[in-house]
Amino acid sequence: MRMAAIYARVSSEQQREENTIASQTASLIEFAKSHDLEVPREWVFEDEGYSGATLDRPGLERVRDLAAEGQIQVVLAYAPDRLSRKYAYQILLVGSPATESRHCL
Numbered sequence: 001m002r003m004a005a006i007y008a009r010v011s012s013e014q015q016r017e018e019n020t021i022a023s024q025t026a027s028l029i030e031f032a033k034s035h036d037l038e039v040p041r042e043w044v045f046e047d048e049g050y051s052g053a054t055l056d057r058p059g060l061e062r063v064r065d066l067a068a069e070g071q072i073q074v075v076l077a078y079a080p081d082r083l084s085r086k087y088a089y090q091i092l093l094v095g096s097p098a099t100e101s102r103h104c105l
Contacts, residue, residue: 004037004074007063009047009082021046024078037074052081 008024025044032039043066045059060083066072077083 001036001038002073003043003071004032004039004076005043005045005063005066005072006032006039006076007045007047007059007082008078009050009052009057009059011049011051021048024082028076028078032076037076039076043072052083 006025006028008021008028010021010024025046029039029044031037045062047057047059050057050059063072063075067075
């Protein structure tokens with residue numbers, strides 16, 4: 001079984017109402033179960049109220065640390081814009097040495 005971490009984020013009040021962190025996380029946990037991925041409870045990271053325009057977010061930092069340490073093989077996010085609003089940052093996150101040989105789904 002491959003080890004995975006979950007990353008969820010909402011920044012605006014509208015996002016909090018329409019697509020809550022809880023609903024993102026629940027969907028990703030179900031996805032992990034159906035794809036034979038193990039996600040320890042402590043590897044579910046939620047950044048509520050943080051803008052996707054910056055990479056300076058506590059949950060995202062921890063996901064990157066786990067990837068750099070080689071503890072996870074997969075990062076699950078509800079949508080690419082949950083990682084970052086900027087496409088260049090998405091590419092940076094997915095293609096960085098910390099995530100090399102890791103999968104972002």
